[in-house]
Amino acid sequence: xxxxxxxxxxxxxxxxxxxxxxxxxxxxxxxxxxxxxxxxxxxxxxxxxxxxxxxxxxxxxxxxxxxxxxxxxxxxxxxxxxxxxxxxxxxxxxxxxxxxxxxxxxxxxxxxxxx
Amino acid sequence: xxxxxxxxxxxxxxxxxxxxxxxxxxxxxxxxxxxxxxxxxxxxxxxxxxxxxxxxxxxxxxxxxxxxxxxxxxxxxxxxxxxxxxxxxxxxxxxxxxxxxxxxxxxxxxx
Numbered sequence: 001x002x003x004x005x006x007x008x009x010x011x012x013x014x015x016x017x018x019x020x021x022x023x024x025x026x027x028x029x030x031x032x033x034x035x036x037x038x039x040x041x042x043x044x045x046x047x048x049x050x051x052x053x054x055x056x057x058x059x060x061x062x063x064x065x066x067x068x069x070x071x072x073x074x075x076x077x078x079x080x081x082x083x084x085x086x087x088x089x090x091x092x093x094x095x096x097x098x099x100x101x102x103x104x105x106x107x108x109x110x111x112x113x114x115x
Numbered sequence: 116x117x118x119x120x121x122x123x124x125x126x127x128x129x130x131x132x133x134x135x136x137x138x139x140x141x142x143x144x145x146x147x148x149x150x151x152x153x154x155x156x157x158x159x160x161x162x163x164x165x166x167x168x169x170x171x172x173x174x175x176x177x178x179x180x181x182x183x184x185x186x187x188x189x190x191x192x193x194x195x196x197x198x199x200x201x202x203x204x205x206x207x208x209x210x211x212x213x214x215x216x217x218x219x220x221x222x223x224x225x226x
Contacts, residue, residue: 004156031211040118042202042216043157056212091156098210100145101164106156 001114002026004107012113013082020078021110024109027092032075034067034102043050043091082096082114116141118205120217127193127224135188135220137203146179147204147214150197157202160188166207190222198224 005024012087013019025032030051034043035043037056046065051072064082089111090115118139122204125133129198137146144165163179174191190197200221204214 033213035216040217040218043214045213045215048213058213066157095211098207098214100206100211101162102148102211103157103159104149104157104204105163106149108156 001076004092004094004105006107006110008110009108010111010113012115015084015114016024017080019112020076020081020093021090021092021112023075023077023092023111025074025092026096026105027073029094029096029105030072031095031098031102033041033095034075034077035093035106037089037109038087046077046090047065054092064073070111079112082112084114116205116215118203118215118217120201120203122220122221123218124221125223126207127222129195129226130192131224133190133193133222135190135201135222136143136185137187137205137217138183138185139205139215141181141184141205141207143179143181143184143205145206145211146177148177148186148188148208149202149204150199151202152199155212160201192209192224193224195226197222198222 033048036047049069064080067077089109091109093106095102130184148160175209179186204216
């Protein structure tokens with residue numbers, strides 16, 4: 001169990017640029033989640049996948065955000081035309097099953113700074 | 116739908132006890148508890164499911180009152196390693212979809 005890994009750890013970009021983050025979940029986990037966290041707040045749900053199917057996407061999420069999990073393994077989160085308000089820690093998590101009793105295993109996150 | 120956590124912050128001496136509360140305005144099926152240290156990922160502590168079961172993990176335990184839509188996390192004889200921010204995450208169904216996380220409770224334990 002190597003844990004959930006995210007890449008890059010830090011990303012600084014200029015407003016208007018596109019950025020893409022990668023998440024590699026724990027290998028046998030079929031659920032993958034993206035959350036966003038800002039200073040002093042709890043993680044805020046963005047979207048989640050069951051294998052390669054995207055099952056839910058937050059209505060708060062702008063159309064500039066898109067996520068994929070093409071082969072049911074790693075996932076990418078892309079933000080187009082970044083804005084300063086997108087600055088946050090982007091957390092990926094995976095879980096073994098769809099049961100409500102299945103814990104989330106979080107990665108260390110990608111910290112995005114939009115200048 | 117974000118649960119409300121209280122208190123916002125707690126400062127303890129080693130060996131003291133603390134209680135962190137999490138309440139929701141929506142019916143709950145599950146409550147997850149995580150601890151996050153500065154600059155690190157949230158780490159799973161425990162999950163409570165509908166049924167009011169109290170769970171324990173060494174000196175950390177939790178309860179879930181589904182009628183009141185509340186959960187409490189109990190930390191007894193706190194250790195320095197307990198310092199961090201504690202989050203509750205709430206779910207409304209028997210399958211794990213999105214969790215709504217509270218704003219967190221910052222716990223500081225001093226020697």
